[in-house]
Amino acid sequence: MDLELEGKNAIVTGGSKGIGKAIAKELAKEGVNIVIAARNKDLLDATAKELSKETNQRIIPVICDTGNSEAVTKMVNIAIENLNSIDILVNCAARPLVKVLNHFHLKHRMTIFGMI
Template sequence: MDLDLGGKVACVTGGSLGIGKAIAETLAREGASVVITSRRRELLEKTAAELTERTGGDVVGIASDTTDTASVRRMVAAAAERFGRLDILVNGAAAPSGLVRNTLAEADPDLLLDDLNTKVVGYFRCAQAAAARMREGGYGRIVNIGGLTGRSSHALSGLRNLAIVHLTKTLSDQLGPAGITVNTIHPGVVETEHIHELYEREARKQGTTAQAVEQGFIDRTPIRRVLAAGEIADLVAFLSSPRAGAITGESVGIDGGLTRGIFL
């Protein structure tokens, strides 16, 4: 399927590693020019060079801190100046798995606030800055990376993903008349640089091995495997395209069937 992304300009936050990197690569392969952004400039520049070489596309790194409103606005302005427009925003900059995964008695309120500032308010900052540029072109796609903890009670940090769903629906109402869609996706267990850190943490809590934790996830997943980051990227690319223009305000799970809840 031709997604008609040629000539489009995308910004991927948290784009130097993991799911964000895979999304940037897929968008570039589909013909979009891509800005990746994160706080670690050296890694950002290395990733941008790698993706440019691998895709033959135009991938550039612009450092920013999504907890800093001025930094976000500078990044978006630089992206628009570099390419002359901004059509797609993929919000993915956040602490993988969340900062607060322990019990109420042990949970750190400051870390919970950090989670919300980075992932919820950070997504808001980026959407606010990017939407102004999208309005100028009459086209926009915002895709927010949520998480399955928003659909369960496994971790206190899951409340950040629930808040993103509310933000998504609210922004879809406000931005739809300008030709801008806003959606959230909830990835399941995905093979990334960070997932093995989660396995190790859970293993220590459970008194078992990281391999056993991973196998437990696989056994509970109907497709019986961990997802590849590229599979998440494919969904993001579709939602970023003109072909998904009728889809907005939605929250879509991409988890191999791991979630057992029924969501209408």
């Protein structure tokens, strides 16, 4: 199916594995140039190489922790420098929930019991 995406440019966060990688692959098959972003450099580089080889599309790996606003700004700037524009954004990045929940429980205890 032709989605008329050929020549478009995308950023896919969480693009080194799982759903993000699958979406990046399908976009690349449609002719989209992609910046894939993730935290694990080795996995990111391997995925970029694999997708580029399979699809003959430009796949640019960018290390980025989407929990860090400076890193996100840098990722966007790299995408614009390399692709000239961004037409599509897919956010599949995830953060470990354990840290968030631990922090939540601490705040909850402080709210209920005060500082101990």
